[in-house]
Amino acid sequence: MSLLADTDMTAPLMSLVGVGFGPANLSLALALKESGVDRGVMFMEMRNKFAWHPGMMLPKATMQISYLKDLATPRNPCSFFTFTNYLKQRGRLDRFINLQTFYPTRLEFNDYLEWAAAQVDDFVLYRTEVVGLEPVDLGTQRRIRVHYRGADGSTRWLDALNVSVATGHRPYVPSVAKASLGSSVFHASEFVDRIGQLEGRPALRFAIIGGGQSAAEIANCLYHCFPQSEISWYIKQFALQPMDDTPFVNELFSEWMIDHWFHSPSRHRRELLGSYRQANYAAVDAELIDDLYRGLYDDSVCGRSRLRIHNLSELVSAAVHDNCVRLVVKDLVEGSVTTSTVDVAVLATGYTKENYSHLLRNFDGYLERDDHGRYAVDRHYRIRTASASSANIFVLGCNEDTHGIGDSLLSNVATRADDVLRRVFAADRPARDGEDGLIASEDALEPALEVNRAAFSSYAAARPR
């Protein structure tokens, strides 16, 4: 069977299609809008409106990154789409300054993201799930066919010269808990919805599994919102580890670090990821650790212990019986197991790294892979192709191994958008017909796409460096 879909010159042709519309592709959409591009681009998002991790939108939870690393500032501090301008538009700039902080609440940052998404509403199809991508051969010009399911449930397709896949990460559920998932056992990503259903039930027994930031935020939330409850918190580590956000370590998340990372031998990258894991993974904001410790201490003064941390503990099984959850937990030092019964178990067990390979099934043998079997990505986030092709598939947010520890975060979304668009529009150097990765064969393109190219070239020339 041919790898390539039949050629259909009547298919609608897009310059760029974005799969998923979280902060990564939103930042790309804003850079396009800012450059004057107004047609030939479309972003498809399966949610019915823009939302940034709504299941973890906890009151008072703050950002883990400076607001200056917003969707635009590092790319262009003069952009209309900066967080500072959002504050100005909302009439809160003065008061935000008085807060004297770099770290807004997640609620406020989500409001900023929604505000930014509204500026590019004309680029986005919500309630639209991309179900697969497929290569199309048009002789000199290759396209990518994008199959999607629309709001009415029907499946359609269109063609694109460039596809930017930014589908985020999938919640990771340990295999021992999968069979019990439901209203009593659920992943942290569903926390807000599920916990809302428990209002009015004061004296509950909760278990939390996991020792990272989400687990700590959930423990803090349950502790304050359910004052009659008992909380058992199981962590694998000996103690909660503070997130290292000291300035020298924070340089790992800088834009210039991506080049260092990308051009380093894989042994060095692995060492960096190992040594500085605590800058991102299984670590908790130090201030939150202090708050939790203070709460535990104050309780002990009153002879209470509502929140118990069980360290060096691993979940063995979670089974639901008669509306209760029976947990079996192993002591990682002694190997002994204990059983406990709770009403609700929250799995704050993190996320899988990659959420897109199922979309690329039709590309076997066409896209290059690295020594570990992962798609091989160039510095501009484009998956390398086995043969020369003028169509590009970019993957964003899943390149920690090649682009650094900040890749899945907001750290570089703004400058990454610029990296991608430079590749799309080849603005850094003149296009040569047929050159790999460039939009070649200009007469094959619709005039609208050429307008975009010209618009982006002038934007790129004006961009502050």
Ligand SMILES: Cc1cc2nc3c(=O)[nH]c(=O)nc-3n(C[C@H](O)[C@H](O)[C@H](O)COP(=O)(O)OP(=O)(O)OC[C@H]3O[C@@H](n4cnc5c(N)ncnc54)[C@H](O)[C@@H]3O)c2cc1C
């Ligand atoms: C609770 C929480 C707090 C965080 N806080 C921070 C923080 O403070 N600072 C920081 O730097 N990072 C933080 N992160 C990391 C987070 O990954 C980034 O903030 C950011 O969400 C990454 O953006 P993204 O666009 O790559 O992915 P996402 O935000 O996950 O967006 C992906 C989008 O793609 C959509 N999608 C998926 N598949 C399809 C498909 N087939 N078709 C159509 N649409 C699809 C999804 O519905 C989703 O809207 C946090 C993560 C979590 C879970």
